[in-house]
Each structure stands twice: as structure tokens, then as C-alpha cells.
Amino acid sequence: MILIPILAVLIGVIIGLLMHHPFTGNLGQYLAVGCLAGLDTVCGGIRSGYEGKFHTDIFVSGFITNLVIAISMAWLGDRIYIDLYQAVALVLGWRIFTNLSLIRRSILNQWRDARERRRQEELAKQSRASSANLGDPASN
Amino acid sequence: MNPFAKRIKPQDNWVIPVSILGVVLGIMFTSAWVTQQNRPTRLGLTDPSQEQRIALGPIDLQQKNAQLAQEVARLRDEKTRLENSVATQTGSSKLLNQELQAAKEFACLTDVEGPGVVVTLRDSQKPVTEYVQDQIIHDGDVLRVVNELWNAGANAISVNNNRVAPTTAIRCVGSTILVNNTPVASPIAVRAIGDPATLLGALNLPGGVLSEIRSTDPAMVQIDTVSEMTISAFTGSTQMKFSKVPPVTGKLSP
Numbered sequence: 573m574i575l576i577p578i579l580a581v582l583i584g585v586i587i588g589l590l591m592h593h594p595f596t597g598n599l600g601q602y603l604a605v606g607c608l609a610g611l612d613t614v615c616g617g618i619r620s621g622y623e624g625k626f627h628t629d630i631f632v633s634g635f636i637t638n639l640v641i642a643i644s645m646a647w648l649g650d651r652i653y654i655d656l657y658q659a660v661a662l663v664l665g666w667r668i669f670t671n672l673s674l675i676r677r678s679i680l681n682q683w684r685d686a687r688e689r690r691r692q693e694e695l696a697k698q699s700r701a702s703s704a705n706l707g708d709p710a711s712n
Numbered sequence: 713m714n715p716f717a718k719r720i721k722p723q724d725n726w727v728i729p730v731s732i733l734g735v736v737l738g739i740m741f742t743s744a745w746v747t748q749q750n751r752p753t754r755l756g757l758t759d760p761s762q763e764q765r766i767a768l769g770p771i772d773l774q775q776k777n778a779q780l781a782q783e784v785a786r787l788r789d790e791k792t793r794l795e796n797s798v799a800t801q802t803g804s805s806k807l808l809n810q811e812l813q814a815a816k817e818f819a820c821l822t823d824v825e826g827p828g829v830v831v832t833l834r835d836s837q838k839p840v841t842e843y844v845q846d847q848i849i850h851d852g853d854v855l856r857v858v859n860e861l862w863n864a865g866a867n868a869i870s871v872n873n874n875r876v877a878p879t880t881a882i883r884c885v886g887s888t889i890l891v892n893n894t895p896v897a898s899p900i901a902v903r904a905i906g907d908p909a910t911l912l913g914a915l916n917l918p919g920g921v922l923s924e925i926r927s928t929d930p931a932m933v934q935i936d937t938v939s940e941m942t943i944s945a946f947t948g949s950t951q952m953k954f955s956k957v958p959p960v961t962g963k964l965s966p
Contacts, residue, residue, distance in 0.1 A: 577727065581734040584740075585742050587735065600746070604744040613733070621723075631729055635733050
């Protein structure tokens with residue numbers, strides 16, 4: 573399941589390359605900050621999906637508002653000569669790390685649970701088979 | 713009805729929205745990516761420390777630049793050869809070609825050979841003192857040496873094999889000295905073709921360009937005279953974007 577969003581990002585990259593229109597100057601800098609916000613939101617969406625708390629409206633609105641907030645903070649920082657984009661980069665980088673570690677944990681947990689369940693089923697099957705063997709003397 | 717609806721389990725409802733915005737994110741990243749096209753417009757907007765890190769550019773860019781410089785040199789050689797072969801026929805074209813070759817030599821577009829001096833400037837190896845700024849070679853030092861060599865009658869100068877041409881700038885970005893926009897680092901070899909004795913005398917003038925550096929550490933400067941060396945041609949752009957030659961008016965003299 574995690575592969576589909578990754579594939580989607582790659583498709584976006586290909587579309588972007590076909591558009592062949594890299595942003596120049598300040599606009600590019602602001603979009604780069606926006607990219608961090610977008611990456612954080614997408615990671616957060618995957619995480620909440622794995623945790624079973626996903627809501628489309630929260631996710632989509634989060635994507636847009638995070639983008640706007642990140643870009644406007646970078647813009648504001650440039651207006652008042654404070655490197656506010658560094659604060660944005662720090663917080664978003666932090667959150668991306670947290671989200672990715674939680675995704676990793678969820679995937680590993682899911683995987684371990686599935687293995688454990690298979691083992692239990694295997695055991696149950698074996699015990700059923702052995703009890704059936706015991707209970708049916710004709711098979712001996 | 714919806715063929716996808718049945719396959720998606722309720723706990724996987726996040727995949728489609730996340731994927732859609734993932735596509736948007738991919739487009740955003742490629743648009744924000746720094747490429748050859750938008751690199752110049754964005755370089756000035758970075759932190760000084762980051763600018764210094766990326767000023768040298770990716771390695772492949774340097775290799776490509778070196779390849780292109782070689783290509784330019786090869787094509788200019790080829791051009792000279794063709795000009796010479798065209799001009800062997802008649803007297804007037806021969807004369808024109810001679811003038812053309814002389815102009816090209818003056819414009820630093822040809823390799824040149826001759827005697828001269830090699831001035832090697834290197835950062836001081838002594839332990840760092842409080843005058844650390846004096847212990848390293850700056851763009852200004854290189855510039856002053858080049859200036860002095862021109863003044864002493866040098867015919868051709870190169871700095872670490874970058875030919876000093878009419879449009880050459882010697883400056884620094886961060887802690888890197890740039891000659892013709894190519895980074896050079898200590899030790900910096902300034903080669904000059906000219907009369908070795910005159911050049912040497914000019915460089916060693918008391919109170920001259922090198923005396924200040926020598927007073928910090930004599931080992932920072934080394935001058936060798938060379939009886940024969942080759943200085944390669946300028947490989948940068950020769951296009952004139954803004955200037956043009958005014959048309960010649962007046963009658964031709966008979």
C-alpha cells in the first residue's frame with residue numbers, strides 16, 4: 573500500500589519534467605519551502621492511514637494550509653529580514669522525521685502481526701489435526 | 713459500479729487521496745528543483761555558507777566545462793589552420809591573414825610560446841597567528857601580480873592555466889578565487905611570457921607587490937624563470953552582446 577503514493581510522487585515528477593518549467597528566483601525558493609510542507613503532509617497522511625485515523629477532508633485541508641503557512645512564513649521572513657524559512661525548515665524537517673519513523677513502525681508492526689497470526693493458525697491447524705487423529709481410532 | 717470501490721478495503725481509504733496529492737507533490741518538487749536554467753537566478757538567494765558549498769557546482773558540471781573548453785580550443789585551432797590554408801594563394805589574402813592571426817594572438821585566442829617567469833603563490837604553512845588574513849593568498853594578491861606583470865611588458869599571462877584575456881575577471885566568491893569564473897586554489901601559478909629579467913625585476917621591486925606577502929612569510933612566494941613555455945589559448949566566450957564597431961565613414965585613399 574505504501575508503494576502506491578511513492579509511485580504517485582514519481583508520476584508527478586515525470587509530469588513536472590515534461591512540463592519543463594523550473595521556477596526561477598524568489599518564487600523557486602518559496603516553492604522549495606512549500607515542497608517541505610507538502611512532503612510533511614503526505615507523510616502525515618500515510619501515517620494516519622496506517623494508524624486508521626485518516627480523514628480525507630483533514631488531509632486535503634492540511635496539505636493546502638500547511639503549504640500556504642510555510643510559504644507565507646518564508647515570505648514574511650524576507651519582508652522583515654529574519655530567516656523565518658529556517659524555522660519552517662526545522663519544524664517540517666522534524667515532523668517529516670517523526671512521521672517517517674511512525675510509518676516504519678506501523679509497517680513493521682503490521683508485518684509482525686501477520687506473521688504471528690499465521691503462526692497461530694498453523695498451530696491451531698496442527699492441534700486440530702492431532703486431536704482429530706487421537707479422536708479417531710479407525711485411522712490408526 | 714465503481715470497479716475500484718470493491719477492491720479497496722475500508723482501512724485503505726487513505727491511498728487514493730494521498731496518491732493524488734503525491735502527484736501534486738512530485739510536480740512541486742520538480743518545479744522547485746535547481747537546474748541549469750534557474751540556477752543563476754537562485755544562487756544569490758541562499759545563505760553565504762550554503763552558497764559557498766554549492767558555488768563549485770556539481771562535479772559533472774566541472775567535467776562538462778572542461779570538455780567544452782577543450783572542444784573550443786580544438787575548434788579554434790582548426791579555424792586557424794583553415795584560415796592559413798585559404799590564405800596561401802594570393803598576396804592580399806596572405807596579408808589579411810597575417811593581420812588576422814596577429815589580432816587573434818593579441819585577443820589571446822591562440823596558444824603562445826616564449827620565455828618568461830612562473831610566480832607561485834601559496835598559502836602560508838606556518839602555524840596560524842592572529843594575522844591569519846595575511847597568511848592566505850587573496851584574489852587581490854593575484855590581481856596585483858598580474859597587473860605588475862602586464863606593466864613590466866608581459867605578452868601573455870595565465871593563472872593556473874586560465875588565460876588572462878581582455879574580459880578576464882579575477883575575484884573571489886566565499887573563500888574561492890575565481891579566474892574567468894573558474895575556481896582556482898593555492899598554490900596558484902601565474903605564468904607570464906616576456907623578458908624574464910625585466911619581469912623578475914618588476915616583481916622584486918622594493919615595496920612592490922610581493923614585498924608585503926614576503927614580509928608575512930617568504931615561503932608564500934616562489935619565482936622561477938623559464939626559458940621556454942607554452943601558454944594555452946583563452947577558451948571563454950568571445951561574443952560581444954552590447955558593443956558593436958561603428959561603420960567606417962570617409963573615402964578610401966587611392
